[in-house]
């Protein structure tokens with residue numbers, strides 16, 4: 001049974017939506033116990049391929065329609081890249097989006113900023129991005145034949161939105177009610193967004209978790225695409241500990257749809273308590 005295209009929540013006076021972009025199938029070897037430098041096996045995960053969800057989040061605020069991440073676009077179609085269908089089912093067109101906050105520029109987040117020809121999808125949106133993330137992706141040559149998919153996706157996005165990019169400094173307010181929180185490790189500029197209104201809040205933490213069934217219990221497991229694995233583990237442990245201590249509602253791009261829940265401490269690790277509805 002595939003999950004629904006969207007799920008509605010409210011945070012104060014903000015309407016918040018989990019948007020289902022699709023799913024990715026990954027080999028277990030993409031998950032790595034960082035301190036022990038050991039990749040997971042099919043036996044560890046009891047599967048040859050693990051499926052992870054791709055979520056985006058949409059905030060309908062008093063002053064604009066704010067998208068957090070843009071999904072895969074054409075990169076993994078048709079398994080993923082369904083963001084625009086989910087938006088359309090909600091009655092929104094891409095032109096209605098006024099601001100896009102990027103957690104980072106991997107292809108499963110930035111791919112959807114452009115169409116299959118590299119043209120801008122969200123014509124009226126400004127794109128907010130941490131400067132460390134911008135600097136990181138700008139060092140690569142996307143025209144290199146060996147350039148990876150994320151290098152190409154980042155270059156395409158930065159080119160298509162070059163006049164519409166806004167730097168998003170750490171702990172700034174890219175939009176009213178939204179604060180940027182640096183979560184470095186997965187990428188240098190990986191950023192979460194704390195959304196708060198009228199005493200309610202939700203923390204959109206991007207890629208703190210790729211595989212919920214593994215990483216909450218064993219936070220030492222990173223993902224092969226982590227730019228700085230040890231820093232990623234440290235950031236994940238802190239994010240889990242803070243969320244558990246505060247009873248925070250968190251939202252993740254790769255948590256099982258709708259990607260929202262709370263975190264509890266168990267023994268040496270943590271567990272995820274998914275939330276089914278508002």
Ligand SMILES: [Zn+2]
Pocket residue numbers: 106108109207253254
């Ligand atoms: Zn991702």
